[in-house]
Amino acid sequence: GVPADLEAARQAEPGGLLVTSVVPGGPANRTLWEGDVVLEIEGRPVFGEVYESVALALIRLHPGVPTDVVVLRGGARRPLQIGTRRAPDLHPHFDRVHDLQAGSLPRVR
Numbered sequence: 001g002v003p004a005d006l007e008a009a010r011q012a013e014p015g016g017l018l019v020t021s022v023v024p025g026g027p028a029n030r031t032l033w034e035g036d037v038v039l040e041i042e043g044r045p046v047f048g049e050v051y052e053s054v055a056l057a058l059i060r061l062h063p064g065v066p067t068d069v070v071v072l073r074g075g076a077r078r079p080l081q082i083g084t085r086r087a088p089d090l091h092p093h094f095d096r097v098h099d100l101q102a103g104s105l106p107r108v109r
Helices: 004-012 051-059 094-102
Strands: 037-041 067-073 076-082
Touching: 037 051
Parallel strands: none
Antiparallel strands: 037 067, 067 076
16 A cells, blocks of 8 residues: 555645665665655656556666656655666666566567
8 A cells, every 4th residue: 555645645746656666776776765756757757557658758768868857755846867777787687587577578679
């Protein structure tokens, strides 16, 4: 379940993607906090319940180029900037783990 204070904040600011964990050593480490709600990525609204909104926002990002993100933290909108890296650079077994989780879907490079 979502904590009551977060649910109240989401009533005032609908949508968003709840941050449940941050990868240690990843580009969002020390910038995003657990409990933040990501509202926008590069000006595009995101909705955790609509994975396509997140995919459309992320697909336009370029590794190594900082990304503008707006989060809801403590009931207030906060603009942040987060670096980006390719997922395999963060997790050496990303492709294998992804393939196991996604089944045997073909990868596009």
